[in-house]
């Protein structure tokens with residue numbers, strides 16, 4: 001990560017940031033849910049073997065088992081093709097210069113800014129992996145949908161995040177949706193419900209949106225907060241009111257380690273934006289390939 005820099009493409013591709021910005025602007029007008037998808041896509045890339053664009057590889061045919069999308073933890077991940085599309089524009093302007101992993105980071109950064117969040121300055125210079133991980137490794141690397149405060153603090157401490165930054169990065173759940181398949185155990189397994197701050201009315205609403213059983217649980221979904229296309233601090237306000245959708249969303253306001261920051265961000269959006277920005281840089285700089293490690297892929301979904 002020390003080899004990333006804030007002016008990496010100044011000579012080799014000065015138009016890069018404006019290309020990504022204008023493509024994202026167009027996309028989010030036609031699909032307001034795209035920013036959420038891109039932000040989650042970045043997390044799921046970085047969580048598995050670092051931010052190396054491994055999640056974008058489509059190795060179909062004989063090697064399906066090597067595509068990260070085969071992991072059920074990647075259920076609902078969308079907009080991988082958006083990065084490939086931006087990459088093809090970037091290739092015509094600056095051939096063989098820009099990695100898919102940097103484009104993914106820039107796209108997620110624009111997604112946050114376009115949704116009303118902070119404009120985050122991100123260091124660049126990542127390279128793409130040429131050896132995709134197997135599905136077992138993907139499964140083991142991504143957190144389960146019902147992870148609690150302990151697990152999350154450990155996960156993000158590994159990336160050098162403070163408790164405050166960890167609470168802030170979970171604020172990504174100010175955007176987007178959760179499919180009912182990820183809420184079955186939370187809503188219907190009494191053993192996993194202990195210690196949650198759940199508003200009973202909200203729990204009923206969730207149960208109506210997500211009835212018991214596998215039927216349609218992969219089609220039906222609930223919004224992560226009531227302003228799910230706006231990057232704001234509503235997620236923290238909702239969580240404090242017992243309206244957190246996932247286990248972690250409702251546990252953070254209860255745990256003595258995380259509660260002070262949930263409270264702080266619920267009343268101070270600027271403090272949330274600041275902590276989110278530094279957490280985002282840590283998330284997106286973890287275990288990256290730099291220098292002559294890895295490759296610059298020509299197409300994001302295929303090995304060179």
Ligand code: HEM
Pocket residue numbers: 033035036037039040043075076077078143144145146147152155169170172173175176177178179180182224246248283
């Ligand atoms: C480690 C703790 C985390 C857990 C357990 C978790 C879990 C989940 C789950 C289960 C969903 C719903 C997916 C679906 O059903 O479609 C989701 C959605 C989402 N997550 Fe997380 N997440 C975590 C951290 C993060 C981080 C660090 C980010 C980004 C920086 C993030 C960004 C998102 C976004 C934006 C969505 C909405 C996606 C969409 O609408 O397409 N999450 N998360």
Ligand SMILES: [Ca+2]
Pocket residue numbers: 044045046047048049050051052053054055
């Ligand atoms: Ca990766």
Ligand SMILES: [Ca+2]
Pocket residue numbers: 173174175225226227228229230231232233234235
């Ligand atoms: Ca929101």
